[in-house]
Amino acid sequence: MSATATAADLEAFRAEAREWLAAAEPPELPDVYQERFRALREWQRRLHGAGWVGIHWPERYGGRGLTMRHTLVFAEELTRSRLPQPVGSIGLEVVGPTILGHGGDELRDRLLPRLLSGEDLWCQGFSEPGAGSDLAGLRTRAVRDGDELVISGQKIWTSWATDADWCAVLARTDPEASRHHGISYVLVPLDLPGVRVAPIVQMTGDAEFNEIFFDEVRVPVDNVLAGFGDGWRLAMDTLGHERCGYAIRRRMENETAFFDLVAALRETDAGADLEPVHRRELGELFVELRAFEALSRVSGDRLARGEVPSPLDSIDKLTLTATEQRLYEVATDLLGPRLTVADAEVSGLRVEEWLKGLLYARSASVYGGSSQIQRTIVAERELGLPRSR
Amino acid sequence: MRVGADRELAAEFERAAAELAEDLIRRGVAAGDPDPEGTAWRGFAAAVEAGWCGVLLPEGLGGLGLGMAELGGIFKVVGRNLFAGPLLEHAVAFPLLLAAMPDAERAAALATRLDGSRPAAFVDAAALGGPVPRLDGGALSGSVDCVRFGAEDTDLVVCAEADGGPVVVIVPADRTGVTVSPMESFDPAMTVARIAFDRVAVEPDEALAGAGEIDLAPVRDGLRLMIGCEQSGLAERTMERATEYAKEREQFGRPIGSFQAIQQILAEMSRRSLLLDRLWRDAVPAAGVAAGPVAARVVKVAAALYARGVVEDALQVHGGVAFTLEYDLHRYYKRVLTLQALYGGAELADELADRLLAPGNDPWPALA
Numbered sequence: 001m002s003a004t005a006t007a008a009d010l011e012a013f014r015a016e017a018r019e020w021l022a023a024a025e026p027p028e029l030p031d032v033y034q035e036r037f038r039a040l041r042e043w044q045r046r047l048h049g050a051g052w053v054g055i056h057w058p059e060r061y062g063g064r065g066l067t068m069r070h071t072l073v074f075a076e077e078l079t080r081s082r083l084p085q086p087v088g089s090i091g092l093e094v095v096g097p098t099i100l101g102h103g104g105d106e107l108r109d110r111l112l113p114r115l116l117s118g119e120d121l122w123c124q125g126f127s128e129p130g131a132g133s134d135l136a137g138l139r140t141r142a143v144r145d146g147d148e149l150v151i152s153g154q155k156i157w158t159s160w161a162t163d164a165d166w167c168a169v170l171a172r173t174d175p176e177a178s179r180h181h182g183i184s185y186v187l188v189p190l191d192l193p194g195v196r197v198a199p200i201v202q203m204t205g206d207a208e209f210n211e212i213f214f215d216e217v218r219v220p221v222d223n224v225l226a227g228f229g230d231g232w233r234l235a236m237d238t239l240g241h242e243r244c245g246y247a248i249r250r251r252m253e254n255e256t257a258f259f260d261l262v263a264a265l266r267e268t269d270a271g272a273d274l275e276p277v278h279r280r281e282l283g284e285l286f287v288e289l290r291a292f293e294a295l296s297r298v299s300g301d302r303l304a305r306g307e308v309p310s311p312l313d314s315i316d317k318l319t320l321t322a323t324e325q326r327l328y329e330v331a332t333d334l335l336g337p338r339l340t341v342a343d344a345e346v347s348g349l350r351v352e353e354w355l356k357g358l359l360y361a362r363s364a365s366v367y368g369g370s371s372q373i374q375r376t377i378v379a380e381r382e383l384g385l386p387r388s389r
Numbered sequence: 390m391r392v393g394a395d396r397e398l399a400a401e402f403e404r405a406a407a408e409l410a411e412d413l414i415r416r417g418v419a420a421g422d423p424d425p426e427g428t429a430w431r432g433f434a435a436a437v438e439a440g441w442c443g444v445l446l447p448e449g450l451g452g453l454g455l456g457m458a459e460l461g462g463i464f465k466v467v468g469r470n471l472f473a474g475p476l477l478e479h480a481v482a483f484p485l486l487l488a489a490m491p492d493a494e495r496a497a498a499l500a501t502r503l504d505g506s507r508p509a510a511f512v513d514a515a516a517l518g519g520p521v522p523r524l525d526g527g528a529l530s531g532s533v534d535c536v537r538f539g540a541e542d543t544d545l546v547v548c549a550e551a552d553g554g555p556v557v558v559i560v561p562a563d564r565t566g567v568t569v570s571p572m573e574s575f576d577p578a579m580t581v582a583r584i585a586f587d588r589v590a591v592e593p594d595e596a597l598a599g600a601g602e603i604d605l606a607p608v609r610d611g612l613r614l615m616i617g618c619e620q621s622g623l624a625e626r627t628m629e630r631a632t633e634y635a636k637e638r639e640q641f642g643r644p645i646g647s648f649q650a651i652q653q654i655l656a657e658m659s660r661r662s663l664l665l666d667r668l669w670r671d672a673v674p675a676a677g678v679a680a681g682p683v684a685a686r687v688v689k690v691a692a693a694l695y696a697r698g699v700v701e702d703a704l705q706v707h708g709g710v711a712f713t714l715e716y717d718l719h720r721y722y723k724r725v726l727t728l729q730a731l732y733g734g735a736e737l738a739d740e741l742a743d744r745l746l747a748p749g750n751d752p753w754p755a756l757a
Contacts, residue, residue, distance in 0.1 A: 262745050271746035276739070283738025286745060287690040291664045294671030315660045372653065379652035383632045383659055386647035 005067045013066070017074050020050060021081040029084065033206045037163050040087035044118035052078075053086050054116040057100070061112035068304035072248065079252040090160065091115045091122035093245045095168045098185070098238045102226040111166075111187070123164035125155035125188075125212055126235065132157075133373050135170070136179045136232065140214060142171035142186055144221065149173070149186060151194075151217040157367070161197045161210040164190055168238075169214070170231050173224075183231035187223040188214075204359045240309020242368050247316035248296045248303070254324050255289055257357065261331050261349065270347035274334075281330045288326060292319050311382035314374035321364040321371055328358035396458070402444070403462025409439050410470040430508075430578070433474020436467075437505035441476065445484035445611075445678050449493060450500040452484060456677045457611065461618045461669060468622020471720055473578035475538040477731075478511040479503065481615050483546065485608045485678060486557060490597050499559065499597070502544065509544040510562075512536050512584055515609060516731050522586055524549040524556055524600075527593070529566075532585040537731075539582035540571040547586070554601025558591050565589070576723040610685035611678060613732045617688035618669050620696035623725045624662040627703035627718065631655060634707055651706060658702045661695040683744065686737040693734035700725045 027043040047053050055071040057063025114120040131138040140153025167188045174182035194217040199207035265271035331354045338346045365371040379385045444460045446452020483503045490496040514521045514533050522531025566589035574581045635646030672684040700722050704711040711718045
């Protein structure tokens, strides 16, 4: 990321992106989750082929060697075009940067080009049935046997695992070490014997997340990223990227949804008859989204300077949660009593779509560290309050 | 796109303002206290001396000719330190009005009269809503309630309605027909008064411009934006003070800041305070004095959504002591409430919604 970007560079890049996106054939997105996923995978391949994936990644791995600002500009334009993001977001934004930052040359050369192109999709095996907010309480074990590690245990809430090729697994490699020091970050192919993925259907109806069972799964010791016992440090790094980077991208999607909502109200003239309370809510929501935009602009600079992880990532995540939940609350308030009829359309809004968004938004205050955990991080690390335990 | 040099200049102004505030504290002067003589506000006098009233004023009128970005940081400091006195009037409203005057020579003469050496009041019914005074045939009539610093014996800059449109006039408070009735002020760092005009004679050269010649909307938007900055300062300082207090105050044998119930409140205060700070810095124009109607409303609504709640949470974290008159936290609360009421709070969100829903408006540029 040695490249720098002037305002003129970025505007030229934006124009280039707009032109390509305007001409691009939008992918058809079936309602059925599995089919939709396949279509999105093909979409990532097309984006990558045209140079729109890995924009700020080194050219050595198939990136373009530009800056994080370029990446954010493209994400903005992609969202504005109402076109989907590349499907391998866990790889691109979470696991990938961790491999890039901590992996040796051999691992990076082998894994990163396929990660960018979407040939390999990644998922992240952190949470366990007994280790949610208390992530360091994880019990999946990886025991060394010569040049191999033997992994046994169970992960849960792993998004997109059914379609993933690899999983970044946090496993306990030293049961004698203290909770945080005995953990390693292990890269595990999901096609190995002993791996079983079991989808969990969410309240939205999608089976986006899963359980993964590891029954004596053998991987080479070289698949340990950084060193044995470095897992916790890497996980914190990863979660910083997840909170900050994901929040920035998801914010753009929420803004698009907000303007779709506004456009629907306008086109059906429902906007003119809006109840005063809904009008107020709509205006306030715009302000909240605008404030989040301002916050995330500074966070984008922080991300570009490599100042991640930071307790400020938690402020991004908390704000994403607050605005996303508010967005869908306001939208579904507007639907009124027709909210109960999933296939109805009210004021140009497809009830099913907004209802699904409302349900999905509830997960925002839980995934990637619950809101309560985020506030504890802010309290202890940003405000310097005494530890609560 | 904002240029780095602008931001550096703005940061310099903010630093200098913070140093002035620290200097006052070192000298034992509370910026929010009235002068013992009762004639002026000490923080205001220091601010005038430091040149804050000239930041927005065009160079041709003896000012610095800078913009909202430079003044925003100063108002943040005003909020953090509870500076008292008619700063919004002298540093924002009057410079913007003077700059809008078509007659530069008269503007220069008025700039001297309104330079802050004698505080003046801005009699603008739009600040809190209410009927607008009328100017008919050189006679001003009407009454405006709750005029900030209107009880001082001073000049009155009055927004009135004439047949040809809005007009702004300047009249001394002791002019025949002017009745100043002091009202009890909720904010101890402010006086308020009802000012009534009973066929007050206004000379033609006391009008800043002809009727309809000065657009008051940008002046009020500038005020909204700077009030938002001041509210941001109030929120940030009370958040810091509550954090400091939570580290020191012990209950159950440990600092209350080690309890998660308190930590969660403080973390949320810090988030909201940061959001408001990031927002006004992003929304303030990079150069110039045009706040813009959307940006001004966005900041003012955000201040209503975030700042008041932060100050209320600071009261909660401080417990019983927060409710005493002796401990000064209540001053922040009173200030944040009075500022929120000026030129509209959350209700400005309705106007934003109308703008979003207006047909033909492309929603994306509405964000800009």
